[in-house]
Amino acid sequence: MDKNFKDFILMLADNNMILGQRLSEWCGHGPVLEQDIALTNIALDLIGEARNYYQYLASIEQKEEDDYPMLRDVIEFRNVLLTEQPNHNWGHTLVRQFLFDCWHYYHLEAMIKSKDATLSAIASKSIKEARYHLAFSGEWTVRLGDGTEESHEKMQTALNDLMPFFDEMFESTAYETSCFQNQFSPDLSVVKQHALAKVTEVIEEATLKLPVNTFIRKGGKTGIHSEYLGHMLSDMQFLQRAYPNSVW
Amino acid sequence: MKDWPLYEIFIRSKNGLNHKHVGSLHAADAHMAIQNARDVYTRRNEGVSIWVVESNNITASNPDENEALFDPAEDKIYRHPTFYELPDEVKHM
Numbered sequence: 012m013d014k015n016f017k018d019f020i021l022m023l024a025d026n027n028m029i030l031g032q033r034l035s036e037w038c039g040h041g042p043v044l045e046q047d048i049a050l051t052n053i054a055l056d057l058i059g060e061a062r063n064y065y066q067y068l069a070s071i072e073q074k075e076e077d078d079y080p081m082l083r084d085v086i087e088f089r090n091v092l093l094t095e096q097p098n099h100n101w102g103h104t105l106v107r108q109f110l111f112d113c114w115h116y117y118h119l120e121a122m123i124k125s126k127d128a129t130l131s132a133i134a135s136k137s138i139k140e141a142r143y144h145l146a147f148s149g150e151w152t153v154r155l156g157d158g159t160e161e162s163h164e165k166m167q168t169a170l171n172d173l174m175p176f177f178d179e180m181f182e183s184t185a186y187e188t189s190c191f192q193n194q195f196s197p198d199l200s201v202v203k204q205h206a207l208a209k210v211t212e213v214i215e216e217a218t219l220k221l222p223v224n225t226f227i228r229k230g231g232k233t234g235i236h237s238e239y240l241g242h243m244l245s246d247m248q249f250l251q252r253a254y255p256n257s258v259w
Numbered sequence: 260m261k262d263w264p265l266y267e268i269f270i271r272s273k274n275g276l277n278h279k280h281v282g283s284l285h286a287a288d289a290h291m292a293i294q295n296a297r298d299v300y301t302r303r304n305e306g307v308s309i310w311v312v313e314s315n316n317i318t319a320s321n322p323d324e325n326e327a328l329f330d331p332a333e334d335k336i337y338r339h340p341t342f343y344e345l346p347d348e349v350k351h352m
Contacts, residue, residue, distance in 0.1 A: 045295035
């Protein structure tokens, strides 16, 4: 299997898997029951999409889908740094979600036209979920940004903290460039135009300010991760590490 | 969030059926109530349409008046259309 194609699918899978795992940490800790379950639903949507990609890889490589999330170490993960950042408070989680959703939705929209039939099919299925996620996180961004003085301040802090991770999603790695040339993956510059327009629109409505001249934090897509991913994996992979090859 | 009003949730399980009351939840406004209802009450494919009504807007009958309101209907058997045979084509009666 082409290494570039594999890395591209892993990036899609790991983005969804790691953010899904992060959101799952809210399960039982949401501010109210209704939002707790809403966020858990989103986590399950993302893990479901990740499974589709892992299953696709597993079918090509004659492996098990669990091998990918459970038996790889940090440096082999291809998720963007944004997805592994800690939850902090509710508003912080929703800003991270909103920035991710802006990439996720428009990336899926473009990937429906992929020449790879499986990726196109996964995108067609997942975009319905992503559309809801984007509406949900966008509305929360507006609600809290344009809320009380305290909520506004927390949202602005979250935006300042997380905006440096935004650009990584749209900076093409070597494997994405290769996949784009083969018409498997979207033109990231076009995806970015749509995503940034959406971010700008919502941030303005939320009475927040986009930080300018931020340093771009990147590396996750090529396996250079922040300190957080290792801790996440030790949690997520605990059973396989403690009891190798155990099954349900 | 403790100040959020209570909403009553009605779900239509499939086209052609009535919206049915399924429960209640808290939300900041009606729009959020629909989203919450979607996440709480339709995650297992239970619905095709959602209505939300702020609980304050519902006027309920007083249980103390049950005798006057409902008991008089008890012995009026002639009001039940049980003397007719329903054709098979009539569903959901």
